[in-house]
Amino acid sequence: MRFTDLHLIEPLLRAVHEEGYVTPTPIQQQSIPHALAGKDLLGCAQTGTGKTAAFALPILQRLHGQPVPHVRPIRVLVLAPTRELATQIGDSFRAYGRHLPFRHTVIYGGVGQNPQVQALRHGVDVVVATPGRLLDLMQQGFVKLGHVEVLVLDEADRMLDLGFIHDVRRIVSAVPKKRQTLFFSATMPRDIQQLAHDILVHPVRVEVTPTATTVEKIAQSICFVDKGEKFTLLQKLLRDPAIQRALVFTRTKHGANKLARQLEKVGVRSDAIHGNKAQTARERALKDFSKGRVRVLVATDIAARGIDVEGITHVFNYDLPNVPDSYVHRIGRTARAGASGAAIAFCSPEERGELADIEKLIRMRIPVMAGYEGRFAGAREGGYAGGRAGGYAGAREGGLAHGHAPAHPPRQVHGGGHGHGHAPAHPSRPAHAPTQGHSHPPAHPQRPAHGGGHGHAAHPPGQRPVAGRLRGRHRRGR
Numbered sequence: 001m002r003f004t005d006l007h008l009i010e011p012l013l014r015a016v017h018e019e020g021y022v023t024p025t026p027i028q029q030q031s032i033p034h035a036l037a038g039k040d041l042l043g044c045a046q047t048g049t050g051k052t053a054a055f056a057l058p059i060l061q062r063l064h065g066q067p068v069p070h071v072r073p074i075r076v077l078v079l080a081p082t083r084e085l086a087t088q089i090g091d092s093f094r095a096y097g098r099h100l101p102f103r104h105t106v107i108y109g110g111v112g113q114n115p116q117v118q119a120l121r122h123g124v125d126v127v128v129a130t131p132g133r134l135l136d137l138m139q140q141g142f143v144k145l146g147h148v149e150v151l152v153l154d155e156a157d158r159m160l161d162l163g164f165i166h167d168v169r170r171i172v173s174a175v176p177k178k179r180q181t182l183f184f185s186a187t188m189p190r191d192i193q194q195l196a197h198d199i200l201v202h203p204v205r206v207e208v209t210p211t212a213t214t215v216e217k218i219a220q221s222i223c224f225v226d227k228g229e230k231f232t233l234l235q236k237l238l239r240d241p242a243i244q245r246a247l248v249f250t251r252t253k254h255g256a257n258k259l260a261r262q263l264e265k266v267g268v269r270s271d272a273i274h275g276n277k278a279q280t281a282r283e284r285a286l287k288d289f290s291k292g293r294v295r296v297l298v299a300t301d302i303a304a305r306g307i308d309v310e311g312i313t314h315v316f317n318y319d320l321p322n323v324p325d326s327y328v329h330r331i332g333r334t335a336r337a338g339a340s341g342a343a344i345a346f347c348s349p350e351e352r353g354e355l356a357d358i359e360k361l362i363r364m365r366i367p368v369m370a371g372y373e374g375r376f377a378g379a380r381e382g383g384y385a386g387g388r389a390g391g392y393a394g395a396r397e398g399g400l401a402h403g404h405a406p407a408h409p410p411r412q413v414h415g416g417g418h419g420h421g422h423a424p425a426h427p428s429r430p431a432h433a434p435t436q437g438h439s440h441p442p443a444h445p446q447r448p449a450h451g452g453g454h455g456h457a458a459h460p461p462g463q464r465p466v467a468g469r470l471r472g473r474h475r476r477g478r
Contacts, residue, residue, distance in 0.1 A: 006032050009061055011099035016057070019095055025050035026208040032058050035182060040203040042196055043184040046332055049208060052092045055152050055182045060097045062150065062180075063125055068101060072123030073147035077175065079131060079168060081158040083108040083279060084286070088308045089154065090128045102126065107143075109133040110279040117142050131159065131167035138174065145174045151199075156185040157192050161323065162302075165191060172199050186332075187325050217335040218315075219342045222355070223372035227348040230318060231259070233372075235266055237316075237344065238296070244313045245289070248298045249330050251319035256298045259318065263296055270296040273307075301326045307333050317345035320354040324361040344369065 003016050003024055024032070027045045034041055035058035045051055059076055080086040090106035097104070104126035105119035113133070120127075120142055127134075127143075137143045151172065153159070159168055183196050183203070196203070225233050238246065250256045253274040263270035271285040271294045288294040290309045299307065301321060312334045321327055327345075334341025345366065347355050359365055 001029055006057075007036065008032075008057060009064055011064070012057055012061060012096060015096045015098050016053070018098075021053070024053075027051055027206065028054045028057075030206045030208065031055070031182075034204045034206070035059070035180075036061060038062075038180055040180060040200045041182045042200060042203040042205045043182070044186070044188060044205070044207040045184065046186045046328060051154065051184050052089055053096065055154075055184070056089070056092050056096050059126070059150055059152070060093070060100055060102065063102055064100055068125075072103065072125055074120075074124060074127050074143070074145060075147060076126040076150045076152070077145060077148050077171075078126065078128040078152040078154060079134070079159070079171065080128060080154050081130065081162050081164060082302060083110060083130060084282065084307060085155060086128050086130050087283075093126055093128065104128065107133050107137065108279070109136075113137065131164045131171060134171060135167055138171075145171070146176065148175045148179060150180045150182065151175050152182045152184070153199075154184050156183060156195065157187045157189060157325065158329070160189065160191055160195075161325075165195065168195070169198075186329065217340045218331055219340070220331065220345075220366050221342070221369040222345045222347055222366045223369050225346050225348060225372065227350060230346050230348070231262055233346065234259075234316065234318065235263075235268070238263075238268055242313065244295070245292070245309070245311050246296045246314040246316060247307065247309075247312050247330075247333050248296055248316040248318050249321070250298060250300060251321065253300055255319065256300055260296075260298045263298075268296055269294050270298060272298045274300040275302040301330070309333075313341055315341065315343045317343070320345060320347060320351045320358065322354065324354070324357040327358045328362065 001024060003013055003021060006024060006029075008016075027043060027049045031041055031043055031051075031054040035055060041055075043051060043054065055078075063075065078086075078089055080089055086106050086108050090104060093104045102125040103119075103123065105116060105124045105128070107116050107127060107129035109130060109132050113136075116133075116137070120137070134143060138145070153168065156168075159165060181200050181203075183200055185192050185196075188196075223233060234248070237243070248259065250259055253276050256272040256274050260270045260272040271288060273282050273285045277285070285294065285297060286307065286309065289297040297307075298318075301323075315331045315334045317327065317330060321330065331341075331343035334343060345355075355366075
């Protein structure tokens, strides 16, 4: 199929041709005909699959079929979770609509509101906005949504992650009920399913890939490494000239700044982008990255879905994310627009549980990079209920993920979490315990027992068990 087969008007076909598009992506092939027919749409597709064109092109064609009013009310509202994504969507409307007489503006926080207010006063057909700033301008009386004909929610699950779900509901309540709604989300947690149910009317569901799967053209790998050795490993891997443009994800804003400074000190051109940076600084960092003036961009999850830079060859998960869905969106920054890419994750003993959650979500076992399994190999073989864990991580962290409970008398016993494992009857082989029960030492005094689940390990008389640390699930700052 080609774009000419989608019954788009000539100005749009000319624009997509000038953008270099020939063949529509699967989400575009399936979404555009339904959107052109005026139907509500529920689109499930991972990042980097071409969702923006899937809704922007039919919206522009809809506007073209109606006369342009002298006083331009807001006729299309697109909600996006981050400034970067909102800007990216605005750029797409500008590119696709270059041969059409429509106006758009982008509204987001972190910058002065006066230019945005002036654009609204002059009249715009399309508003692309983040929920917080839009609500602020609505409360000040600068935004009126009573004439909205099309409502788009892009990356709805990310808006849930960032705590915007209540703001979104308030905005939706201000939009006319008689409208077309296009709803896109890479994942479908329960709250997002409920939101979709509440705002969509007999929607057509389009799902081009299984929810929360990763792009097939991304070569994924993992390196097991101590936390204190991560920077040394990153520095070593960046010596590879094949890594032309790398995006590195950290868990915190402070960590992003620190890592960027460390890389600069060793001669790697780097910058950081996160929620605490001013909008001008974020835009400058993205521009330098896209132009090749910066080789490595260090980011937090706030930027995971807003970075659309061509030619990102590698994504590094320097810290594994607390939320497994974020892994999918992080690595989706590479292998875009049909290109290939690589995603390399660093996993310390403290992050074994996060790796287990990620592999369970993506339904695959991430291959270990050759030479970086070492003494951590047992961590992949320890066994756990519902995923992978154990081995080295459990032994080091005492139940961080379901690990070994040594029964040798001179050594301390590290208890697992909720689980009960039984020792093997055979004196020369370790037992892999079930997920529930108490873990007992094996008959052979030199062999460790593998405790299942988060369990309680028995210990030799006279010795006290070492309390296992619980793996924290608290959200950290982005």
